[in-house]
Amino acid sequence: MKNQSIPSPVAWRLSLYLRQLESLDEQGVEKISSRNLAESLQVTDAQVRKDLAYFGQFGRPGVGYRVAPLIEQIRHILGTDRIWKVVVVGAGDLGRALLRYRGFRQKGFELVAAFDVSDATVGSRIGRIVVRHVRELPGLIRRHEVKLAVVAVPPDAAQDVTDQLQRAGVKGILNFAPTTLQTDNGLVIRQVDLAAHLQQLSFRVGTTPE
Amino acid sequence: MKNQSIPSPVAWRLSLYLRQLESLDEQGVEKISSRNLAESLQVTDAQVRKDLAYFGQFGRPGVGYRVAPLIEQIRHILGTDRIWKVVVVGAGDLGRALLRYRGFRQKGFELVAAFDVSDATVGSRIGRIVVRHVRELPGLIRRHEVKLAVVAVPPDAAQDVTDQLQRAGVKGILNFAPTTLQTDNGLVIRQVDLAAHLQQLSFRVGTTPE
DNA sequence: ACTTGTGAAATCGTTCACAGCG
DNA sequence: CGCTGTGAACGATTTCACAAGT
Numbered sequence: 001m002k003n004q005s006i007p008s009p010v011a012w013r014l015s016l017y018l019r020q021l022e023s024l025d026e027q028g029v030e031k032i033s034s035r036n037l038a039e040s041l042q043v044t045d046a047q048v049r050k051d052l053a054y055f056g057q058f059g060r061p062g063v064g065y066r067v068a069p070l071i072e073q074i075r076h077i078l079g080t081d082r083i084w085k086v087v088v089v090g091a092g093d094l095g096r097a098l099l100r101y102r103g104f105r106q107k108g109f110e111l112v113a114a115f116d117v118s119d120a121t122v123g124s125r126i127g128r129i130v131v132r133h134v135r136e137l138p139g140l141i142r143r144h145e146v147k148l149a150v151v152a153v154p155p156d157a158a159q160d161v162t163d164q165l166q167r168a169g170v171k172g173i174l175n176f177a178p179t180t181l182q183t184d185n186g187l188v189i190r191q192v193d194l195a196a197h198l199q200q201l202s203f204r205v206g207t208t209p210e
Numbered sequence: 211m212k213n214q215s216i217p218s219p220v221a222w223r224l225s226l227y228l229r230q231l232e233s234l235d236e237q238g239v240e241k242i243s244s245r246n247l248a249e250s251l252q253v254t255d256a257q258v259r260k261d262l263a264y265f266g267q268f269g270r271p272g273v274g275y276r277v278a279p280l281i282e283q284i285r286h287i288l289g290t291d292r293i294w295k296v297v298v299v300g301a302g303d304l305g306r307a308l309l310r311y312r313g314f315r316q317k318g319f320e321l322v323a324a325f326d327v328s329d330a331t332v333g334s335r336i337g338r339i340v341v342r343h344v345r346e347l348p349g350l351i352r353r354h355e356v357k358l359a360v361v362a363v364p365p366d367a368a369q370d371v372t373d374q375l376q377r378a379g380v381k382g383i384l385n386f387a388p389t390t391l392q393t394d395n396g397l398v399i400r401q402v403d404l405a406a407h408l409q410q411l412s413f414r415v416g417t418t419p420e
Numbered sequence: 421a422c423t424t425g426t427g428a429a430a431t432c433g434t435t436c437a438c439a440g441c442g
Numbered sequence: 443c444g445c446t447g448t449g450a451a452c453g454a455t456t457t458c459a460c461a462a463g464t
Contacts, residue, residue, distance in 0.1 A: 003413060003414055003416050004414075007432075007433065009433070009434095010433090011410060011413050011414075012406075012410065014409075014413070015403070015406040015409045015410065016390070016406075018409075019388055019403075019406070020390070033444085033445065033446090034445075034446075035445085040390060040392075041390050042390065044434080044435065045445090045446095046434075046435055046436070046437095046448095047433095047434065047435080049445090049446060049447060049448085050433095050434080050435090050447085050448080052446095052447090053446090053447060053448070057446080057447070058446095059445075059446050059447080060441085060442065060445080060446075061440070061441045061442055061444080061445050061446040061447080062441065062442040062443080062444050062445050062446080063442070063444085063445070063446085064444090064445065064446080065446090077413070078409045078412060078413045079409075079412035079413055079415070079416060079417060080409055080412055084408070084412050086408065093306070093307040093310040093311060094307045094311060096303070096307065097303040097304045097306065097307030097308075098307075098404070100303040101303060101304060101404060103388060103404060103405040104404070104405055104408060106405070107405040107408065107409060108412075109405070109408050109412075147415060148408065148411055148412065148415070150408075171415040172411035172412070172414065172415040173411075174407050174408060174411060178229055178313060180226070180229075180230070180250060180251050180252065182250070188411055188414040188415055190407050190410055190411055192402065192404075192407060193225065193229070194308070194311060194313060194314070194402075195313040195314055195316070195317040195319070196222075196225035196226070196229070197384050197400050197402060198294070198296065198314060198317065198319050198358065198360075198384060199224075199225045199228075199288045199289075199290055199317060200221060200222065200225065200288075200400055201358055201382035201383075201384060201398055201400055202288060202289040202290055202294050202318075202319075202358065202382070203213060203221050203224070203287070203288045203289055204213055204214075204221075204382065204398040205289070205357060205358070205381040205382040205398055206213050206289060207289060217454075217455065219454095219455070219456095220455090243422085243423060243424090244423075244424075245423080254456080254457070255423090256426095256456075256457055256458070256459095257455095257456070257457080259423090259424065259425060259426085260425085260426080260455090260456080260457090262424095262425090263424090263425060263426070267424080267425070268424095269423075269424050269425080270423080270424070270463080270464070271422080271423050271424040271425080271462070271463040271464060272421080272422050272423050272424075272463065272464040273422085273423070273424085273463095273464070274422090274423065274424080275424090
């Protein structure tokens with residue numbers, strides 16, 4: 001599969017385009033030009049066309065793109081035209097918030113289980129999910145053939161959890177722990193470091209002299 | 211200030227270096243070479259040196275970098291050698307989780323207030339912060355001279371909240387709402403779209419034929 | 421002997437600009 | 443005429459490779 005050869009910025013913008021197109025679709029918009037799609041997203045029209053051209057020819061010269069079919073196409077490209085099962089490891093504040101976050105299901109991700117090690121949280125219910133002990137992790141992941149996981153554990157536990165997840169067959173991890181995970185290839189990792197994002201803001205804002 | 215001229219990838223890696231250096235410092239490591247710093251972070255040694263070179267000469271040929279002073283330098287560059295006040299707008303699940311997240315304070319960000327519009331949450335306490343009604347937002351931000359805000363409201367409210375924040379003097383926004391915010395320049399925005407991150411995972415993992 | 425800092429080369433990504441289609 | 447798809451030009455970022463410092 002040539003997914004690997006697609007530049008990250010392109011793949012990332014695909015998510016952006018999809019979000020915008022879904023919004024347009026809800027508003028009843030049926031066709032759109034690269035120019036129009038681009039302008040609200042702070043990219044250029046050429047960028048939109050080039051990005052889409054990596055995957056095929058979806059538009060019609062003189063007309064633009066038809067919204068609904070393009071949504072289908074991008075979903076297919078991103079792999080979200082099917083439902084992905086996802087587990088959450090770590091049921092602290094962040095883990096619990098993620099378990100309740102509705103945005104995931106709307107985009108084709110079904111949270112099927114949550115794990116923790118603390119006696120305080122194991123057994124508690126969040127939405128309709130009961131938090132299990134991490135020792136049940138490998139079994140459940142294999143049984144449900146879960147391929148994606150969200151890691152929201154303390155930094156010093158993240159690598160161990162990652163290894164366990166990989167051994168159980170997980171292929172992709174969204175890591176909220178502020179640690180760089182080591183990984184033999186075959187496992188895709190995305191890092192979300194919340195504090196680092198604030199740091200980037202303070203960097204760009206600078207020592208604003210009032 | 212020339213912050214604007216620093217490439218984003220460079221600024222981003224600065225956060226990465228800082229995190230790693232802080233970890234090394236805790237372990238009592240006093241000096242480190244670009245090679246060593248690079249290897250755990252999946253970047254090259256040349257990259258580390260080039261990145262740091264944007265800001266000055268911090269190392270000694272034949273020796274490497276002294277950890278503690280380099281931490282100070284990077285904190286200064288990122289602007290986190292002082293404490294930034296931050297408000298959170300939106301006290302839903304995500305907003306509340308962020309309010310409890312300890313990582314922010316550790317990195318120099320102090321959450322000073324939270325806002326919402328719902329009668330159910332306004333007045334409730336999260337940690338030591340009481341959730342206020344959004345109508346108190348401008349006053350509080352001006353009084354405390356808050357420059358950074360986290361937005362965790364529903365997508366259709368995000369633009370309005372952003373405008374209010376900017377009018378009240380906020381300079382940087384970390385936006386968790388899945389919307390592209392429109393902004394006249396002078397306001398720095400960072401977008402964190404949780405669902406989009408999962409989409410990127412499903413894209414890279416692909417339709418893994420077992 | 422080791423490691424930094426840095427020009428020069430290579431790679432990667434974006435924008436331009438236009439031929440060709442509807 | 444408007445708009446896509448795309449080679450070619452441009453710009454940005456990374457890697458190379460080595461002179462110079464310790």
